[in-house]
Amino acid sequence: MQNEVKLAGFGGQGIMLMGKILAHAAMEQGFEVVWIPSYGPEMRGGTAYCTVVVSDRPIGSPIIKNPRHLIAMNRPSLEKFAPTVKPGGVIFINGSLIDIDSGRDDVDELVVPIIEIAKELGNVRTANIVALAAFVARSGMVDFERLKESVKEEFKRKEKLIPLNLKALEAGRKAAQGK
Amino acid sequence: MGKTFRKPEALADVPTHYCPGCTHGVIHRLVAEVIDELGIRGRTVGIAPVGCAVLCYNYFTFDFQESAHGRAPAMATGMKRVRPDLVVFTYQGDGDLASIGMAEIIHAANRGERFTTIFVNNAVYGMTGGQMAPTTMPDQRTTTSPFGRNVDEVGMPIKVAELLAALQTPAYITRQAAIKPKYIVKAKKAIKRAFTYQLERRCYSFVEVVSTCPTNWGLTPVEAVKWAEEQMLPYYQLGDLKTPE
Amino acid sequence: MSKILMKGNEAIGEAAIRAGCLNYFAYPITPQSEVAEYLSRRMPEVGGVFLQGESEVAVSYMIFGAAACGERVFTTSSSPGISLMSEGISYIAGAQCPAVFVNIMRGGPGLGGILPSQADYLQATKGIGHGDFRMLVLAPASVQEAVEMVMMAFPLAEKYRNPVMILGDGLIGQMMEPVEFHDDLKVAPSNKDDWATNGMDTRGSDRRNLVKSLYLDPEELNAHNLHLKAKYEQMAREDVRYEAYNTDGDYEALIVSYGTMSRVCRTAIDMLKQEGVEVGMIRPQTVFPYPETAVREAAEKKSCKKVFAIEMNMGQMLEDVQRAVCGLRPVEWFGKCGGEVPTPEEVIDVVRPA
Numbered sequence: 001m002q003n004e005v006k007l008a009g010f011g012g013q014g015i016m017l018m019g020k021i022l023a024h025a026a027m028e029q030g031f032e033v034v035w036i037p038s039y040g041p042e043m044r045g046g047t048a049y050c051t052v053v054v055s056d057r058p059i060g061s062p063i064i065k066n067p068r069h070l071i072a073m074n075r076p077s078l079e080k081f082a083p084t085v086k087p088g089g090v091i092f093i094n095g096s097l098i099d100i101d102s103g104r105d106d107v108d109e110l111v112v113p114i115i116e117i118a119k120e121l122g123n124v125r126t127a128n129i130v131a132l133a134a135f136v137a138r139s140g141m142v143d144f145e146r147l148k149e150s151v152k153e154e155f156k157r158k159e160k161l162i163p164l165n166l167k168a169l170e171a172g173r174k175a176a177q178g179k
Numbered sequence: 180m181g182k183t184f185r186k187p188e189a190l191a192d193v194p195t196h197y198c199p200g201c202t203h204g205v206i207h208r209l210v211a212e213v214i215d216e217l218g219i220r221g222r223t224v225g226i227a228p229v230g231c232a233v234l235c236y237n238y239f240t241f242d243f244q245e246s247a248h249g250r251a252p253a254m255a256t257g258m259k260r261v262r263p264d265l266v267v268f269t270y271q272g273d274g275d276l277a278s279i280g281m282a283e284i285i286h287a288a289n290r291g292e293r294f295t296t297i298f299v300n301n302a303v304y305g306m307t308g309g310q311m312a313p314t315t316m317p318d319q320r321t322t323t324s325p326f327g328r329n330v331d332e333v334g335m336p337i338k339v340a341e342l343l344a345a346l347q348t349p350a351y352i353t354r355q356a357a358i359k360p361k362y363i364v365k366a367k368k369a370i371k372r373a374f375t376y377q378l379e380r381r382c383y384s385f386v387e388v389v390s391t392c393p394t395n396w397g398l399t400p401v402e403a404v405k406w407a408e409e410q411m412l413p414y415y416q417l418g419d420l421k422t423p424e
Numbered sequence: 425m426s427k428i429l430m431k432g433n434e435a436i437g438e439a440a441i442r443a444g445c446l447n448y449f450a451y452p453i454t455p456q457s458e459v460a461e462y463l464s465r466r467m468p469e470v471g472g473v474f475l476q477g478e479s480e481v482a483v484s485y486m487i488f489g490a491a492a493c494g495e496r497v498f499t500t501s502s503s504p505g506i507s508l509m510s511e512g513i514s515y516i517a518g519a520q521c522p523a524v525f526v527n528i529m530r531g532g533p534g535l536g537g538i539l540p541s542q543a544d545y546l547q548a549t550k551g552i553g554h555g556d557f558r559m560l561v562l563a564p565a566s567v568q569e570a571v572e573m574v575m576m577a578f579p580l581a582e583k584y585r586n587p588v589m590i591l592g593d594g595l596i597g598q599m600m601e602p603v604e605f606h607d608d609l610k611v612a613p614s615n616k617d618d619w620a621t622n623g624m625d626t627r628g629s630d631r632r633n634l635v636k637s638l639y640l641d642p643e644e645l646n647a648h649n650l651h652l653k654a655k656y657e658q659m660a661r662e663d664v665r666y667e668a669y670n671t672d673g674d675y676e677a678l679i680v681s682y683g684t685m686s687r688v689c690r691t692a693i694d695m696l697k698q699e700g701v702e703v704g705m706i707r708p709q710t711v712f713p714y715p716e717t718a719v720r721e722a723a724e725k726k727s728c729k730k731v732f733a734i735e736m737n738m739g740q741m742l743e744d745v746q747r748a749v750c751g752l753r754p755v756e757w758f759g760k761c762g763g764e765v766p767t768p769e770e771v772i773d774v775v776r777p778a
Contacts, residue, residue, distance in 0.1 A: 020600065024429045027602045033429070035600035060691030062599055062684065063765040221625035224493070227636075236634055242621035244492045245636035246485065247515050253482040257489025258621075260473045261447045261497065265623050283485070286478035 001056055003141055004064045006081055008049035009073025009094070014128035017154070018071070019050040021132060025142040025150040026054040034062045047076060054141060071135050073128075078102060090139040094131060110138050112175045118168065126168035133172025144173065187211035189220050191238050200393040200400025202357040203231060206299060207238050209357075209367045210268070213374055214241070223266040224258060226251040230272035231305035249280020252287035255294040266377060267294040274304040277313040277339050284343070288383050291348045295373045295384045298339060301392040302411060309395030313337040316410055321395070336414065340387045344420035349382045352421040356389040356412065358404045369419075382423040389415050427602035432567040432592065433458035435603045436500065436526055437466060439574035442605050444613060445496035445524070446472030449486040451479055451505060454538045455594040456528035459500040480505040484512020491521035492635040494620030496578050496613055498524035502594075503532050503544050506552070513587050514553030517652070518637030520619070522581035524574070525559075526590040528597035531763050539763020540594030542683055545740035548591050549712040556649050558656045560588045560663060561712040563682040567601035569709075572609065579611035580663065584655050585619070591711060593736060595684045595765065659713045666715035667707045669693065674727035675704035677775050678753075680719055680745045681734040682708045684765060689734055692771035703775055704728070711741070719748035731755045732775050736765060 007019045016037055023035040037050045051064050068089040072078035075098045078091075085091055087106040096115035112134045118127040129151065136147050148169055155161045186192055190211035197203045214220050223241045227233055229248035236243035246254045251269035258267050276284050276298050284296070303321055304310040310323040314336045318327035328336075344352040351373055355366035366388055373384035389411050391403035398406055430438070437459045440448065448467060450460045460476060467474035473490075477483035483499050490497040501509060506527045516523050527548065531541035548561045560580055564570035573590050581588040617627035621635050639645035670693050671678075681689045686707040693703045706722050708715050723731045731753050733745040739757040746755050758774040760766050 020429070023600060027427060027429050033602060035429070036595065037598055059687070060694065061688040061765075061768050062595060063688055063767055065767045065769065222623040224621045224623060226489075233638065236636065240632055242623060242633050243635070244489065244621050245519070245634075245638055246488075247511060250482070250485040250488075250512070253477065253485035254489030254492070256475070256477075256482075257449060257486035257491075257497070258493050260449075260475055260486070261490040261495040262493050262622065265493070265626075282478055283482050286482065 002053065002059070003055070003069070004051060004053045004067040005069040005071060005135070005139070005141060006049060006051050006064070006067040007071040007073070008047065008077035008081055011048040013048070013073045014125075015048045015073060016050055018128050018132045019052045021147070021150045021154050022136070022142065023052045024153065025146040026052070028150065029142055029146050031056060032059050034059050036062050049077065069135070069139050069141065071131060072098065073131065074098065075100065090135065092131060092135045092138070096127070108138065110134060110176060112172070114172075117171050117175060121164065121167050121171060123164055126165060129165050129168040130172040130175070133169040134176040137173040137176035187215045189214040189240055191240050193237060195238055196234060197231065198394040200391060200403055201231070202301070202388070202390040203235070203299065205357045205363060206297060206388055206390070207235060209363070209370050210270070210297060211239065212367065213371045216371065217374055217378065219266045219374070219378070222264065223268070226254050226267065226269045228269070228271040228275040230275045232270055232272060232299065233306065235270055249275050249278070250283055251275070252280065252283040252292070252296065256287050256290070256292050259292055259294050263293065263380070266374065268297060268374070269294065270297045271299070272305065273298070273300045273302065273312045273314040274307075277337050284339070285346070288343045288350055288385065289346045289348050291350065291383050293377055293380050293383065295377050296386070297370065298385060298387040299390050300339070300387055300415065301390040302336070303392050303395045305392055305395055314339070316414065338415065340385065340420050343385055349423040350421055351376050351382055351384040351419075351423055353385070353419045354387040354389065354415060354417050356407070356417055358389065358391055358407045362417070376423065387415070389417070427604050429600050430567060430603050431458055431598065431600045432570055433500070433528065433597040434462040435567050435571050436574055436590070436597070437462040438605065439571040440498050440524070441466065441470055441472065442607055442610060443496070443575040443578045444610055445498050445578055446470060447490050447495055447497040448473065448499065449475050449477050449483045449490070449497070450499050451477050451483050451501065453502045453505045455530060456500050456502050456526070456597045458597070459526070480508035481511060484509035484516075487523050488512050488516050488519070488521060491516060491523040492519065492621050494616035494622045498526065500526040500528065502528050503530050503541070504535065506544060506547070510547075510553040513559070514555050514557065515637050516587050517553070517557035517559065518555060519635045520585040521635065522578070522585055523587050524577045524581055524590070525587055526574070526592065529591065529593045531761055537763045538594070540684060540736065540765055541761055541763060542593050542685065542736040542740070543761055544591065545711065545735065545737060548589050549714070549744070557652055558712055560584065560586065560659050561591050561710060562588065562665070563591045563709060563711050564596055565683050565686050565707065567596065567599065568603050570596055571603050571605060575609040578613070582614040584659060586655060591683070593684050656713070663710060664713045664715045665709035666718050667709060668718065668722065669705040669707060670697070670702065671704035671706070671722055673702060675702040675725065676727060676729055676777050677703045678722050678725075678728050678731045679703060679705040679734055679775060680708070680731065680741070681705060682711060682741070683736075685734055685736050685759075688766060688768055689771055692768040692775065695768055696772060696776065701776060714744050714748070716748040719745060720750060720752070723749045723753045728753060729777070733757045734766070734771060734774070735759045737761050
């Protein structure tokens with residue numbers, strides 16, 4: 001069984017990091033995993049996206065035209081990639097920045113105002129962790145507890161930030177269940 | 180009475196391919212004498228250039244590498260970085276160092292690489308047949324400046340020692356000459372000083388040696404010495420341009 | 425040993441250290457600059473050498489100088505940078521020094537693009553610089569394989585006293601995959617005292633060593649070239665590597681593909697199997713020496729009607745496949761350049777029997 005998620009948004013929204021944490025959690029859970037970035041000039045302030053592929057078998061093509069899921073952190077990303085998502089997948093929408101829906105009735109659409117939630121937590125920079133938590137809680141792409149461990153691992157050199165990010169994870173999970 | 184003249188151990192006992200009146204042989208000998216005097220033959224590696232001295236490894240008795248045109252300072256950098264205990268010098272001519280190898284020499288000097296460069300400036304490409312070099316004098320005729328170097332079109336000769344001395348990284352930069360005994364004695368002192376700085380891991384060291392090329396200048400060896408002294412030395416002034424002190 | 429999630433570029437840098445290569449010189453270029461970034465932090469930790477050179481030209485000679493001293497040394501670059509290094513690589517091959525070059529390919533010609541490509545296949549396998557010489561070229565298809573090939577590259581370079589290239593596309597450098605470092609793959613450096621310019625005192629010898637590529641005497645140069653040729657023939661006898669996929673049973677078509685492209689083909693083969701269509705694949709792991717015999721034997725299978733060379737360029741490996749197949753089967757090419765990696769669906773459209 002293979003699952004893929006495309007994570008897309010503006011450069012600077014922490015897209016690559018979200019993908020990396022997710023890939024790490026999947027690896028720790030025993031899956032085969034590939035993280036594929038977009039790279040180059042488009043990183044600098046433009047659109048940034050990466051794809052995470054998780055499978056129980058060795059992963060062949062790292063090129064995914066139709067991912068199972070999408071995390072859209074800005075409107076252009078949603079417009080560009082929503083039509084490519086496989087039926088039945090999760091489309092996560094950053095409700096703080098995107099005022100349209102995916103236009104799809106065959107997917108599980110999840111809208112979360114991540115910036116407002118992050119602000120309530122006291123640090124707007126945790127918005128990407130809120131989004132990731134909400135997506136994982138809804139899609140079940142990896143175990144939520146594994147995700148927590150990977151967040152701790154990612155921030156182990158900035159230990160002060162761990163409690164805040166764990167709070168962000170919880171807030172994201174709640175938001176996903178709130179719908 | 181002991182011998183008054185002997186071949187340095189660092190110098191091979193073979194005839195060279197250099198033309199009559201060429202000063203490469205003199206400079207080779209100075210380098211070899213200094214290596215003997217410092218007792219470093221067993222840990223010295225020379226780097227030969229492309230140009231008349233391309234075969235200079237045949238005239239020394241220690242390890243040698245041969246580089247591509249202009250790249251000797253990059254090779255020396257690679258060696259010194261991985262084997263700082265070795266004594267490394269590049270031996271380069273003006274086409275090699277001041278034209279095609281300008282980037283390599285400037286950056287090696289600016290990084291303060293702990294090797295030594297012997298830069299032989301005879302104002303012309305030798306091996307390829309007397310073409311214009313970056314150090315060719317104004318109005319000097321060469322096979323590619325048959326009407327004389329036109330500075331309006333190709334600029335003034337490059338003073339490499341001054342250029343390197345302008346870098347802010349500490350270094351030993353000096354210009355000497357190998358055209359008469361009075362200059363040669365001083366040149367040897369400078370070469371010894373350059374290797375000593377390297378042994379002390381102090382700084383990059385660079386010895387430019389103003390030389391002659393009677394063959395390509397179309398002069399006799401005696402005329403060539405006179406021309407170098409009268410035409411080159413006023414422009415390429417001798418002396419230390421920079422010391423690490 | 426547990427798995428670590430690592431970007432290909434960083435894993436390549438770490439693999440070199442695990443292989444016992446503590447000397448790295450490089451110049452930044454997308455899409456492989458992370459190797460330099462990684463090693464600028466990592467080399468000081470292990471007492472190694474990191475230096476950012478002023479150009480790829482200079483870097484290739486820093487590699488030459490260090491290799492000529494007998495030290496393990498490597499660099500990484502991408503297509504335009506490799507072109508600049510090709511001068512130094514020719515000298516290194518001529519002077520018979522071991523060194524490892526990693527090319528994380530992007531599209532060309534000229535500045536081209538920065539996205540993944542296999543556009544330097546011919547350059548790497550047929551003629552990277554002037555003069556008669558070849559490199560042993562390894563083509564990884566995953567981050568794990570890149571790690572293993574880097575570790576293998578140093579002893580191979582020493583075995584042949586010749587440059588070895590790791591030829592990866594941009595994705596191999598950019599993607600993250602779990603990797604394991606098997607330190608038991610490390611091979612101790614060979615003794616280089618009989619040729620390296622490491623100083624006479626170092627080897628306790630009064631015989632000086634000379635590292636050079638100049639042979640002015642025509643007979644001597646011819647003998648030198650024959651000696652080099654014999655080394656390349658030895659590579660073909662002893663160090664061809666490839667992987668066969670889905671070739672045990674019958675198959676209607678054979679794909680020959682390497683690197684990231686071969687993974688896409690593997691997925692396409694799996695998808696075709698679901699449809700009941702069998703396609704086999706030979707994946708060259710060395711593209712020089714080329715697994716000619718393996719390709720020919722796989723193509724000769726009775727059920728096999730057609731052979732496809734599939735790569736991310738305009739058909740550079742095609743002629744190697746044709747040469748291997750010797751006209752026994754029709755050979756077709758499919759590929760894309762520019763940075764867009766063909767999808768499994770596109771591969772299926774090409775190879776699915778009419």
